[in-house]
Amino acid sequence: MTFEYLADPSGRPAWEGVLPGRPHPFFLEAGQGEHAKLFVDTFSVLLSGDETEGQFGVFTSTCPPGEIIPTHAHDQTHETFYVLEGAIRLYVQMPDGDQVSRVLGTGDFAFVPAGAEHAYRIEEHTRLMGVSSGGFERFFQTMGTKVDDPTADTPPFVPDGPRMGAAARQFHMDFLPGFDWSRA
Secondary structure: OOOOOOOOOOOOOOOOOOOOOOOOOOOOOOOOOEEEEEEOEEEEEEEOOOOOOOOEEEEEEEEOOOOOEEEEEEOOOOEEEEEEEEEEEEEEEOOOOOEEEEEEEOOOEEEEOOOOOEEEEEEEEEEEEEEEEOOHHHHHHHHOEEEOOOOOOOOOEOOOHHHHHHHHHHOOEEEOOOOOOOOO
């Protein structure tokens, strides 16, 4: 059995062109944006580095509870976590080497600067909003797969190793397998 993530058989997402691609005022209605599926999560880009001259991007993610997102660090990307609804546990290694673990609930916020090792686990169905250094918001489309409907019940999309490695290199990201969070 196969599953189509895009309705257009040409492989072009229905949302193509919804963002202006340059600094220009625009509006999005609920559910609009550029959508991608990565593992079990659905990511929606609301504003990209193209519209902010590379300064920042804004995205949301809708995530069911599950396993920990692998530990990683971004060489050039600052990242925020704002919980719109639900709960996540965020793990961060501090500059002094201490490990911190904190549950973020609805309305809570966290900032992870570039270079900081971090991971997270979705504790309950969660909607997050993230702001990152411009350009990184496209990581989810690069490593995942584009989808037309962010609310559709689609199966997980699990990228293969080469795709994960290529996306990590393109976005200056290091996955840190085997990282031990037992001190958090």
